[in-house]
Amino acid sequence: MLPARFASLLLALLLVGATPARADTPVDVKAAMPLLLKVLTYDLNFDARGVGPFVILVVSAPAQAKERERLVTELNELAANKVKARPVKYVGADFVNETQLQNEIDKSHASALLAQPGMPLGLVKQAWEVTQDNQLYALALEAVLVEQVLPIGVSMSGDKAQIIINEKASRAVGVRFETSVLRLARVIQ
DSSP states (O other), rough: OOOOHHHHHHHHHHHHHOOOOOSSSOOOHHHHHHHHHHHTTBTTTTGGGGOOOOEEEEEEEEGHHHHHHHHHHHHHHOOOOOTTTEEEEEEEEOOOHHHHHHHHHHTEEEEEEEETTTTHHHHHHHHHHHHHHHOOOOESSSSHHHHHHHHHEEEEETEHHHHHEEEEEEETTOBOOOOHHHHSSSSOO
């Protein structure tokens, strides 16, 4: 018999699918984000990462501000508004430079950073440096960002979401998943 937590993740993956995803397929936020939040609860260190609101800082290039604000609004309207017992709040921020991003992290008390889809890879790499310094979750809604930089993401193939975990990047911010979760995800070594 499967432990209840693992069974619920397995059910979520079965409901949204677990087929290989293409990097250029836009993510259905309503399907992907609840799955991504559920996967975070399987981090063996999740409970040690704080209490109170779970703030996800949605970061983009300044030129993407309108798209980012639409995404933040959509995310804040999701029914999945908790991760474990912690209420989830999404806050948008332009990525201008590392110092400015650090100020945004401090001001919002961010628990995680979410890279806006379409954010230039060079900016994502710079944001990743700040994320590592703060030992925050770094999330993506594009496969390519997890394949090349960030620890955890979701990509789509048609209407099916798939979790992607970059093990090296995950370890860099202290994220450790149970083997059972890694079997359900597409793992980048």
